[in-house]
Amino acid sequence: MKLLVAEDQSMLRDALCQLLMLEDDVEEVHAASDGQEAITLLEKEKVDVAILDIEMPVKTGPDVLEWIRANQRETKVVIVTTFKRKGYFKRALAAQVDAYVLKERSISDLMATIHTVLAGQKEYSPELVEGVAFDNNPLSQREQEVLAMVAQGSTNQEIAESLFLSNGTVRNYMTAILTKLDAGNRTDAVRIAKEKDWLG
Structure with missing residues (x-):
């Protein structure tokens, strides 16, 4: 062969x-x-x-x-x-x-x-x-959308405007994302989600 x-x-x-x-x-x-x-x-x-x-x-x-x-x-x-x-x-x-x-x-x-x-x-x-x-995605559809925008370099303000949310709501989503992924910061959260193919 x-x-x-x-x-x-x-x-x-x-x-x-x-x-x-x-x-x-x-x-x-x-x-x-x-x-x-x-x-x-x-x-x-x-x-x-x-x-x-x-x-x-x-x-x-x-x-x-x-x-x-x-x-x-x-x-x-x-x-x-x-x-x-x-x-x-x-x-x-x-x-x-x-x-x-x-x-x-x-x-x-x-x-x-x-x-x-x-x-x-x-x-x-x-x-x-x-x-x-067995590796199920813990992020909701909306959390995936928020994190996908973070991955593209968007600020909280840009995410809020694009998804028609308040700044406070975006911050709440980010807190939930960091908690669910056990991530230290936004960059860490994006890395974890990409590795596990959780960005939708």
């Missing part, structure tokens, strides 16, 4: 490529240091399975996955990540990712995943599935 490893950390990428080449059924391993390089390689080479890091410069793992799907490539896609973020996982699921697994696994585990997707099956790390299933 022919593989592609797209990973921006050079030591990790080189080690992964070398270990995969030791496997009996691996003929070739292409390496890419970012998502755009991965796409350029995929335009030229026929690859059975692309192993993509989630966060890379220029283009991310999900960007490459969406490009593969848009161009009707038969390449199977395994996304590996250290991030248990729901937003990334949901985006990958929407693009029909074949496997979405956490990085802390052995080469034999990764090879098992590769064989699973080549057999036409899917594999998702249980921790990620549980996160999507």
